[in-house]
Amino acid sequence: AQSVTQLGSHVSVSEGALVLLRCNYSSSVPPYLFWYVQYPNQGLQLLLKYTSAATLVKGINGFEAEFKKSETSFHLTKPSAHMSDAAEYFCAVSEGNRDDKIIFGKGTRLHILP
Amino acid sequence: GAVVSQHPSRVICKSGTSVKIECRSLDFQATTMFWYRQFPKQSLMLMATSNEGSKATYEQGVEKDKFLINHASLTLSTLTVTSAHPEDSSFYICSASHWTVNEQFFGPGTRLTVL
Numbered sequence: 001a002q003s004v005t006q007l008g009s010h011v012s013v014s015e016g017a018l019v020l021l022r023c024n025y026s027s028s029v030p031p032y033l034f035w036y037v038q039y040p041n042q043g044l045q046l047l048l049k050y051t052s053a054a055t056l057v058k059g060i061n062g063f064e065a066e067f068k069k070s071e072t073s074f075h076l077t078k079p080s081a082h083m084s085d086a087a088e089y090f091c092a093v094s095e096g097n098r099d100d101k102i103i104f105g106k107g108t109r110l111h112i113l114p
Numbered sequence: 115g116a117v118v119s120q121h122p123s124r125v126i127c128k129s130g131t132s133v134k135i136e137c138r139s140l141d142f143q144a145t146t147m148f149w150y151r152q153f154p155k156q157s158l159m160l161m162a163t164s165n166e167g168s169k170a171t172y173e174q175g176v177e178k179d180k181f182l183i184n185h186a187s188l189t190l191s192t193l194t195v196t197s198a199h200p201e202d203s204s205f206y207i208c209s210a211s212h213w214t215v216n217e218q219f220f221g222p223g224t225r226l227t228v229l
Binding site for chain 2: 036041042043044045046049090101102103104105106107109
C-alpha cells in the first residue's frame with residue numbers, strides 16, 4: 001500500500017524567504033510523485049511530478065522538488081516566496097500505472113507573511 | 115494541460131433530494147475518471163474510479179447505492195448523490211485521465227450543501 005506524510009499542516013514564511021514543504025512517501029514499488037496546489041474553493045493544479053526520470057524536478061511558478069529514494073522524501077522548495085504562493089499544497093503518490101489512482105497527503109497550508 | 119469542467123460549481127439542496135454533478139473532459143477523451151470528496155481543511159479522499167462503459171470501482175466505505183457514478187462516454191462522467199443528507203455536504207472534485215498519459219487532470223470542484 002502507498003501513503004504520503006506531509007510534515008506540518010501549516011507553514012509560515014516571510015515574503016522573499018525560502019519555502020520548504022516536506023513530504024515523505026511509502027511505496028512498495030517505484031513511485032510516481034506529485035505536488036499539487038489548491039486555492040480556496042478551487043480544484044487542484046499540478047505543480048510538478050516525478051516519474052522516474054531526473055530526480056530534481058522543476059515545476060511551475062518557480063517551484064521544484066527533489067526525489068530522494070534513500071530518505072523516501074520528495075520535499076517541495078521555492079527560493080523566494082511570493083504573496084500569491086499562499087495556498088494549500090498536497091503531496092501525492094501513485095504506482096505509475098496508467099489510470100492508476102493517486103493517494104494524497106493531508107495537505108500543508110502555506111502562509112506568506114508580509 | 116487538458117481541461118476538465120464540472121457543473122454545477124455550487125449546489126444547495128434539501129435533505130432527501132438527489133443531486134447530479136457532471137464532470138467533462140473538454141479537449142481529450144478520458145478513459146478513466148476519478149471522483150474525490152474533500153471535507154473542509156482536509157485532504158482529498160478518493161471515492162471511486164470509473165472507466166468508460168464499465169461499472170465504477172468504489173473505495174472501501176463508499177456506498178455505491180448512495181453515490182451513483184455513470185461514465186457513459188469518453189468525455190462525461192456523472193456523480194449522483196441520492197437522498198442527500200447534511201453529512202453529504204462537501205466539496206466534490208473529479209479528475210480525468212487517458213491511458214497514454216500518467217497524469218490526472220482535475221476539475222474545479224463542486225460545492226454541495228445539503229440543508
